[in-house]
Amino acid sequence: MRCRKCPKKAIIYMPEHRLALCAACYSPWFLDHTERTIRKFKMFTRRDRILVAVSGGKDSLSLWHALHALGYEADGFYIDLGIMGSDHYSEQSKQRCRELSERIGRRLHIVRVAERVGAPIPEIKDLTAREACSACGLIKRYLMNRYALEADYDVIATGHNLDDEVAVLFSNVLHWNRGYLARQYPVLDEREGLKKKVKPFVYFTEKQTTVYALVNRIAYVRDECPYALGATTLSYKDLLAQLEHQAPGTKRRFLDGFYQIRALFAEPEAAALVPCSRCGQPTTAEVCAYCRLIEHVQRRRGLALAPADVNTSQSSLKQVLVSDSE
Amino acid sequence: MRCRKCPKKAIIYMPEHRLALCAACYSPWFLDHTERTIRKFKMFTRRDRILVAVSGGKDSLSLWHALHALGYEADGFYIDLGIMGSDHYSEQSKQRCRELSERIGRRLHIVRVAERVGAPIPEIKDLTAREACSACGLIKRYLMNRYALEADYDVIATGHNLDDEVAVLFSNVLHWNRGYLARQYPVLDEREGLKKKVKPFVYFTEKQTTVYALVNRIAYVRDECPYALGATTLSYKDLLAQLEHQAPGTKRRFLDGFYQIRALFAEPEAAALVPCSRCGQPTTAEVCAYCRLIEHVQRRRGLALAPADVNTSQSSLKQVLVSDSE
Helix, strand or coil: CECCCCCCECCEEECCCCEEECHHHHHHHHHHHHHHHHHHCCCCCCCCEEEEEECCCHHHHHHHHHHHHCCCEEEEEEEECCCCCCCCHHHHHHHHHHHHHHHHCCCEEEEEHHHHHCCCHHHHHHHCCCCHHHHHHHHHHHHHHHHHHHCCCCEEECCCCHHHHHHHHHHHHHCCCHHHHHHCCCEECCECCECEEECCCCCCCHHHHHHHHHHCCCCCCCCCCCCCCCCHHHHHHHHHHHHHHHCCCHHHHHHHHHHHHHHHHCCCCCCCCEECCCCCCEECCCCCHHHHHHHHHHHHCCCCCCHHHHHHHCCCHHHHCEECCC | CECCCCCCECCEEECCCCEEECHHHHHHHHHHHHHHHHHHCCCCCCCCEEEEEECCCHHHHHHHHHHHHCCCEEEEEEEECCCCCCCCHHHHHHHHHHHHHHHHCCCEEEEEHHHHHCCCHHHHHHHCCCCHHHHHHHHHHHHHHHHHHHCCCCEEECCCCHHHHHHHHHHHHHCCCHHHHHHCCCEECCECCECEEECCCCCCCHHHHHHHHHHCCCCCCCCCCCCCCCCHHHHHHHHHHHHHHHCCCHHHHHHHHHHHHHHHHCCCCCCCCEECCCCCCEECCCCCHHHHHHHHHHHHCCCCCCHHHHHHHCCCHHHHCEECCC
């Protein structure tokens, strides 16, 4: 198969766009589409300071690389989950983020869960009743938002792709989770202590972000997180892949159709956000879920902290942050 | 495996209910559940005259049988589509309906599409741009509603089962078809010339209605309609079967969750119904889709009818109805 734009041999065929491209023509197409999504949803401009949540995987590293290539002011933020396993998952992931940071000359901020929460993810998983993915998601959202606030970034960008978004939408629809449906959108505006959050890759498939990483020689961690294996959203992805195979474009239409009617799910009285009495971050409860998690983990570890100590452990994230470019 | 209610050998295990039952205990369980669904949705009472749409398949014949067994006043209504094929689909279907009519001593009303529309379904399919299933559905809904009105039935009951309903819901969600979503419910109240419509089997799986038919020795047509083979909803059924297998009860939860939030899809200004200028049945247009279909079919067949003839062909359905019990 030949490239649509030049006589070279195509390296990718995208049935949903009926488009074949060669390695040289792929990146410009990919960057152009990224830019279009950013504008369509008014995500950010070249005057904004963007904090990209990087995990070391293909999506988030491609996003960081693409935003930089498009001339945006984008720094990286890596959360060290402390997941070891046979392949030193977290160490390898951090290393891939460092490599890209050096290559594009942008700062990479690193924060360690073990330091902030008092234990790494595998231990938190054993100490709490929560699923590993649920605690991990809570911690990542919290640390990300808090750092963006303290370091004065304008917007947080994450690398969620079309396959991720459609699988989550599918799950939210199967369970008719009205609150989650109301909030599933590629741009969530800043409100009461919650930074603006955007997903510029929401229209790219996993295959497309992978090819961008390969074409641009971005080294990334290929393994899934060991705790995510067998997670239900992965099997939803299989089902959705069958639908897409049968009728290319189904995923995109499903997602775009949802965006059109999403407002129907808005709850008339969304719970008001108030500052957490411990850490000051926005929450709907007296003490936020993150502070309750910390307390629980520390209690279970036998580290009975006096209230003053809790406050200390909640001191500004920026002060204790390990910044690789410093 | 043993029956949950007696020491006999079970003939069915229903993982979503964690329930195994023998042949003797199955029918009482099935009838009890039918009754519960009828009451839950206030479908009808023993004072109502019910018209059951029967196709000759397991669902609709089981429904007719079950309503009669529960002491409801239920007659059958069979629409002869004129589909022949190698196995004389429509002839066989009609024969199965007649057998049950005789067995339970309830009237079976029969109307022929060829007589009403001017051509049988296979010819209509060739003469129109519509999909066979789309034209067939339109014709069936029209004839059913018109007969129920003219013969003064209180409610129309159809045999749609859980697998049907969930597949349709899945399709409506994938396409975010707001109007269809707003109207997908086991009971649609009477309004402006549209009879009340109910689906008492909405919580039974295909397997459960099949076992009811087998246990009660109801002869039914086993073949799918030849035109429905390969229809998309069939492949949605495969996908949903995978989900159900993985997590029994998924289909029921998906459907029930939808019923909870369905009102969100209601359109603030649903189109008003007015009488069709040709036939007087409710429509949102000047001439209803059924009359337009008839006109199209008759024009394409070269039978240019004078307006008077059209009116004749639109005369009361009851007068031309073939009623088997007469």
